[in-house]
Amino acid sequence: MTTRPTSAFLNTFVAAAALLVAGCGSKSEKEVASGTYTDPETGETAEYKVTSDDGEAGNVTIKTADGEVSFGGGAAHAKLPAGIAPYPGARMTGGLSSSGKDGNAGMASFEVKGKAADVIAHFRKQVEAQGMKVTSEITADQTMMFAAQKADDDKSGMQFTATQEGDQVRGSVTYGHRR
Template sequence: MKQAALVMATGAALLLAACGSETSGEFKTEDGKDAEYTIDKETGETSMTITDEDGEASLRAGANVPVSLPDGFTLFPGSKVVNNAVVNQPDGQGTMITFEAEAPADKVVAHYRDAAKAAGFDIQLEMNTNGTQMVAGERKADSATISVTASPDEGGGASTGQIIIATKKGG
């Protein structure tokens, strides 16, 4: 089961909800998998489950979804989580956190690069493109991956960014 299918199905559920007052429902994905979704109109949190012969995949997304980072990682001090999307599948988990920080992008990315190195990640990519900073790496021991991107806001003193973490079960 691929995360892309769950992401596409989530988009479909959000479109369905935007078109009316639907806050839950069932449908079939493009590839015939059974799916169901719920959207909390008050908080905006979305939940979705897709079931097929490999098992169940689920997604939970919203600003108030609890953040769970690997050991050794913390959110950049003072960060505000804008959205947290967690995908659980039979073979692993993926997390994408969108955040805002009252610090320059280079300081934000340095925080995560240092944490990744300390947690045993091999940094495979570091990039700076017009002020947007990115760092990505993999931990060979369990095939976990991390990618962090931060872009400066207009004044340059604050930034917005994303953390993407993927882990495999049985690592």
């Protein structure tokens, strides 16, 4: 599944990311910025809101006529796809999610004490139980990855990554579904 974001989305994303960085460093959960952004190329507008929490986690939400995207640090934005449970003991560290008329997508990052091979096996067992087929696997240095999709659905898929760092594993789950 390959999609190309529109320039309006890219411009909005860049502006929101800049606001996210500007919002970091606040000492309490609060709205740092909000308003409406107008794409200079298309004239399309998007609403945005940036919050900051104790200088550690900044969050951005962008709403357009086509849908919504949210991203930031912490568990609030680390949403796993339906039917996928986190590895036991994992701490969700951040992510993004988007939804619109064409489908939905997201990414959730995590960290956990353990072995990358065990984390990958945990997720693989879940996707196979859902009738999904592993379509690719890669192991490089300390990183293991695999991708999966349902046999009858070439518009949806999931990718799982786990990197060993000492006794810790840092990883992510990325997913998308096009209608």
